[in-house]
Amino acid sequence: MPPARSLLAYYKALRRHYGHQHWWPGETPFEVMVGAILTQNTAWINVEKAIANLKALGLLDAARLAAIDAPSLATAIRPAGYFNQKAKRLQGFVRWFLEQFGGDVERMRAVPIPRMREELLKVKGIGPETADSILLYALGHPVFVVDAYTHRLLQRHGFVGEEASYDELKEIFESAFPPDASFYNDFHAQIVNVGKDSCRTQPRCDKCPLRRFLPSGTKP
DNA sequence: GACCAGGCACATC
DNA sequence: GATGTGCATGGT
16 A cells, blocks of 8 residues: 555656646536546547537437437447447436436535445446546546556556555545545546556656656556 | 557356 | 456547
8 A cells, every 4th residue: 555645746746747637628517427438448539529529419418318319329429439339328327317316417416425426336337437537527526536547557656466456446545635626636637647648668768757756667 | 550548348157 | 256358439
């Protein structure tokens, strides 16, 4: 388990290097939730195209999204990949959102966090990362989002093994820091940023803002 | 032309 | 419970 001060030092180094990330790129909480599903195992640039299509078609709206036929929706979100699967997942989620909360984000936000997380996980197509992304980035709850980059980072820095579970990784951050949604928000965004950066294939690349923390010979 | 990208569900053992 | 596989486009 990494000491909190190490993680904080990472965050500060990343923040200095990249600046504040101002995540999530989405104009409304609903758009953020849609993006969270579309981005599953997909580069964000492709999700942007899909969201632009939805906007152009007036489909960034729960009722319309729920009503459209699945093949048309799949065509609209095609650039995001897995379009048939994601069309079903999106509609399943949106229908649940309408049934449970009348399409009202505030009603969703009013549900206690652990309960909301459980309910989200019951929706087909929403796993831990997507649920936590919705809780943090759409609803503003202090929930740390773990992703493949987070795991890789902690693993390469020798803090966890490859077998570490999602919940273990999440707990590392949530127990190290007080619940602060804007801090969790930017920290996760910074981790994604450094994970995406080109130096990931080169051990201790000169450009990596975390190179001074790395055990020698490892990748960022 | 591999390989990867802000995962998840489901089948099988 | 763990492990493997399908889903699919677009950039490097």
